[in-house]
Amino acid sequence: MERTSRDSEMKEEEDVQAGVDIWKYVLGFAGIAVVKCAIELGIAEAIENHEGPMALSELSSTLGCVPFSLDRIMRFLVHHHFFKEEPTIQGTAGYVHTPLSRRLLRQGEDSMADYILLESSPVMLAPWHHLSSRVRVNGTAAFEAAYGGDIWKYAAANPAFNRLINDAMACDARLAVSAIIESCPKLFDTGIKTLVDVGGGNGTALGKFVKAFPWIEGINFDLPHVVSVAAKCEGVKQVGGDMFDSVPKADAVFIMKVLQDWNNDDCVRILKKCSYMDCLFSMFKSVNFSSFFSFPLQKFLIGSVKSWAVIHRVDVAGWHLKKERLDGNNLNLGYDHLTSTIS
Numbered sequence: 001m002e003r004t005s006r007d008s009e010m011k012e013e014e015d016v017q018a019g020v021d022i023w024k025y026v027l028g029f030a031g032i033a034v035v036k037c038a039i040e041l042g043i044a045e046a047i048e049n050h051e052g053p054m055a056l057s058e059l060s061s062t063l064g065c066v067p068f069s070l071d072r073i074m075r076f077l078v079h080h081h082f083f084k085e086e087p088t089i090q091g092t093a094g095y096v097h098t099p100l101s102r103r104l105l106r107q108g109e110d111s112m113a114d115y116i117l118l119e120s121s122p123v124m125l126a127p128w129h130h131l132s133s134r135v136r137v138n139g140t141a142a143f144e145a146a147y148g149g150d151i152w153k154y155a156a157a158n159p160a161f162n163r164l165i166n167d168a169m170a171c172d173a174r175l176a177v178s179a180i181i182e183s184c185p186k187l188f189d190t191g192i193k194t195l196v197d198v199g200g201g202n203g204t205a206l207g208k209f210v211k212a213f214p215w216i217e218g219i220n221f222d223l224p225h226v227v228s229v230a231a232k233c234e235g236v237k238q239v240g241g242d243m244f245d246s247v248p249k250a251d252a253v254f255i256m257k258v259l260q261d262w263n264n265d266d267c268v269r270i271l272k273k274c275s276y277m278d279c280l281f282s283m284f285k286s287v288n289f290s291s292f293f294s295f296p297l298q299k300f301l302i303g304s305v306k307s308w309a310v311i312h313r314v315d316v317a318g319w320h321l322k323k324e325r326l327d328g329n330n331l332n333l334g335y336d337h338l339t340s341t342i343s
């Protein structure tokens with residue numbers, strides 16, 4: 001009898017909680033919408049340029065906003081740890097930066113603003129409305145269902161979107177490459193004189209590598225519409241082409257956030273174009289190597305390149321590099337202090 005009443009109490013609590021939780025999904029889009037709004041208004045820049053905590057009235061007049069509406073935006077942002085409140089010299093509340101709000105600055109090494117603008121753009125949101133079609137048997141990729149072609153064809157035909165996606169990729173490349181340079185510098189001190197970045201976007205990654213390791217000559221390889229608008233960078237040659245046709249020759253090849261876009265057969269086709277090079281570094285984002293690649297592909301890698309380093313980014317909240325090395329030569333690439341996950 002007692003048990004039955006406890007059970008029904010628990011069910012009631014669960015039901016009450018469900019009534020609360022469902023609102024996270026009803027209004028689940030609000031977070032990205034408010035952060036996009038903050039970037040478009042330039043809230044982070046205004047607070048950065050202000051000496052000391054910035055009062056709502058000062059922020060509103062600087063940005064040309066209605067104080068009542070901006071207050072609601074700021075309350076949401078502060079609640080989610082973008083900015084915090086501290087007393088101004090007048091003793092009223094003012095806003096200052098937090099590490100999270102600094103990511104909303106348009107410039108700077110840690111900026112993620114362009115990435116947020118990409119993912120919150122109408123172009124990138126539309127495919128999410130086709131998620132169910134992707135999951136169905138014989139379903140179409142969500143981007144293709146929305147636009148009738150893949151994202152790279154879409155970027156080739158839409159220069160503004162091309163710029164947006166290249167700038168967004170550069171945000172992540174800046175962070176990723178800084179972490180690689182800091183964590184495993186010896187990777188690049190193994191006789192590598194030329195390094196090709198396959199699908200290297202606008203060349204941000206290579207630009208950082210050649211700056212850190214000036215003896216390396218960089219070749220940034222990507223589709224013609226990407227490299228033709230990339231900014232010039234000393235030590236980096238821009239080469240346009242299709243990685244399914246051929247890849248420029250270099251001592252080593254770096255592939256970051258590319259292979260996860262393709263199925264295993266396509267990955268084999270891409271990697272075959274790189275297989276005559278000595279060394280292959282690949283960086284994946286949140287992809288489990290052993291489950292992602294089928295066994296034949298792993299075998300292909302062992303058999304075809306002398307050294308294979310996969311640097312995983314597995315922890316979205318921070319940088320957590322892991323290494324996988326499948327090499328016959330047992331080279332010491334200088335990153336043994338990183339967690340080994342060879343499977």
Ligand SMILES: C[S@@+](CC[C@H](N)C(=O)[O-])C[C@H]1O[C@@H](n2cnc3c(N)ncnc32)[C@H](O)[C@@H]1O
Nearest residue numbers: 152169173199200201222223241242243256257
């Ligand atoms: C997800 S982005 C990664 C960019 C860069 N590696 C990074 O991590 O920031 C994938 C890149 O692959 C390029 N790409 C797609 N298809 C390609 C092809 N057939 N040949 C060369 N590059 C290609 C795209 O243009 C894009 O720059």
